[in-house]
Amino acid sequence: MSFPPIHLHDTRRRAVVPFEPLEPGKVGIYSCGPTVYAPQTLGNMRSQLMPDLLRRVLLAAGYDVTYVTNITDVGHLTSDADAGDDKVEAAAARAGQTVAEITGHFTEQWATDRRRLGCLEPDIRPAASEHIAEQIAMVQTLEAQGHTYVIDDGVYFDVSTFPRYAEFAGLDLDELEATGRIDNLEAKRHPADFALWKLSPPGVTRLQEWDSPWGRGFPGWHIECSAMATRYLGDRFDIHTGGVDHIRVHHTNEVAQSECALGVHPWVSIWMHNEFLDLSGRKMSKSAGDVLVVDTLVDAGIEPLAFRYFFLQAHYRQQQEFTIDGVRAAGVALRRLVGHAVAARDEVGGRVDGGDPARTEPFREAFWAALADDLDAPKALAVASTVARSADLTAADRWSLLADFDRALAFGLADATGVDAAEVGGDDVGPEAQALLDERNAARAAKDWGRADELRDQLVAMGFDVVDTPEGPKLRRR
Ligand SMILES: [Zn+2]
Structure with missing residues (x-):
């Protein structure tokens, strides 16, 4: 199979466009990473799962992918209007801990939860506090080009020097001018102007601050991503x-400062944005006690990978309504898929090249074509599910396909352990199949092997495998 052409939705062009790498065969991806002052919620993790799926599809397509996601450990203020405290600094003060303790703890939680959700490790994971020199250099470049001005509390980007500023997010700057909250920053020339470097207030020593050509202080949040992505x-x-x-402020600002400092357009070929997890009133504020994290699922008896399955059930550009029951149901569906895959895998001794292409290739093409079409995960998952239960495919066919699909699904099918047949079949085998199974058990007890085999064949024709378990024969739906 030659991999289908990849199309992705680009926020800047507001369209699904063909993916054309800048350098043939290679792809560079940058994802805004966590601000490590609080637990990363399941909503935040959707922003991890989307690029992980993207990266896996590009790897399956044969690209050499470099995946960079950063750690924001300084400079992200509590308000997008460049006011308020630094989130990390405030959290450290609140907890009576050092900045290193806070950022270390929440970086670890994020990294652990990524792994539990089946995400590949980032190729590069830069921390903002370790790239201060690059950020200062970029601000100096912008200053030399006349894109900045200095006021009491810092160095600001002057959006009037970048005529394309409003284009990226389709902003109405006049409206912003009229309604913008300027807070304590009346010295800003336009409400959309944003901080590149914030100065420490006179007489105040901050937990994190560095010397700069403009005085002691710390970088603005937006410049971090531009500097680290460029590096x-x-x-x-x-x-x-x-x-x-992130579209209206953070990414709009990243584009402005990067295109000015680097003299490029477009800075990034394709901007991909995932929609929110819709909590329908369930509060997911990080300051609230009931923070919804991976451990919330585990505490409810749900395995973390169920959330990955749940994520794949909706397109990344759709809002997805979160309920515990929805994720629980995804977990049941996941277990069923894993059960079928493990049965097929074990039946063929793990050989992945045993299928008959005449039967397997249409499914293989349908699966990857769905993902190549702007990551249509629900469609791909439906193909995987059909394959897993198909009575028209042999075990060799099924495992050849499911092992291949797992490069994107990341359910760990190659190493998954066998599943209790009862768990797989559950109570939903239906009265007819259950009656046949009971009759077969009776025939076996009577040593009527011919009749037992006949009944097994009938069950297979209905889409069930008969599996021997310690509790006796059980049915497993294909
Ligand atoms: Zn960013």
Whole structure:
């Protein structure tokens, strides 16, 4: 199978466009990473799962992928309007801990939860506090080009010097001018102007601050991503991802400062944004006690990978309504898929090249074509599910396909352990199948092997395998 052409939705062009890498065969991806001052919620993890799926599809397509996601450990203020405290600094003060303790703890939680959700490790994971020199250099470049001005509390980007500023997010700057909250920053020339470097207030020593040409202080949040993406992916790169909440401010500002400092357009070929997890009133504020994290699922008896399955059930550009029951149901469906895959795998001794292409290739093409079409995960998952239960495919066919699909699904099918047949069949085998199974058990007890085999064949024709378990024969739906 030649891999289908990949099309992705680009926020900047507001369209699904063909993916064309800047350098043939290679892809650079940058994802805005966590601000490590609080637990990363399941909503945040959707912004991890989307680029992980993207990366896996590009790897399956044969690209050499470099995946960079950062750690924001300084500079992200509690308000997007450049006011308020630094989130990390405030959290450290609240907890009576050092900045290193806070950032270390929440970085670890994020990294652990990524792994539990089946995400590949980032190729590069830069921390903002370790790239101060690159950020200062970029601000100096912008200053030399006349894009900045200095006021009491810092160095600001002057959006009037970048005529394309409003284009990226389709902003109405006049409206912003009229309604913008300027807070304590009346010295800003336009409400959309944003901090590149914040100065420490006179007489105040902050927990994190550095010397700069403008005085002691710390970088603005937006410049961090521009500087780190450029450091590791070059002046232009292929794909930048993030949550939709970043489009209007954070990514608009990243584009402005990067295109000015680097003299490029477009800075990034494709911008991909995932929609929110819809909590329908369930509060997911990080300051609230009931923070919804991976451990919330585990405490409810749900395995973490159920959330990955749940994520794949909706397109990344759709809001997805979160309920515990929805994730629980995804977990049941996942277990069923794993059960079928393990049975097929074990039946063929793990051989992945045993299928008959005449039967397998249409499914293989349908699966990868769905993902190549702007990551249509629900469609791909439906193909996987059909394959797993198909009575028209042999075990060799099924395992050849499911092992291949798992490069994107990441359910760990190659190493998954056998599943209790009762768990797989559950109570939903139906009265007719159950009656046949009971009759077969009776025939076996009577040593009527011919009749027992006949009944087994009938069950197979109905789409069931008969599996021997310690509690006796059980049915497993294909
Ligand atoms: Zn960012």
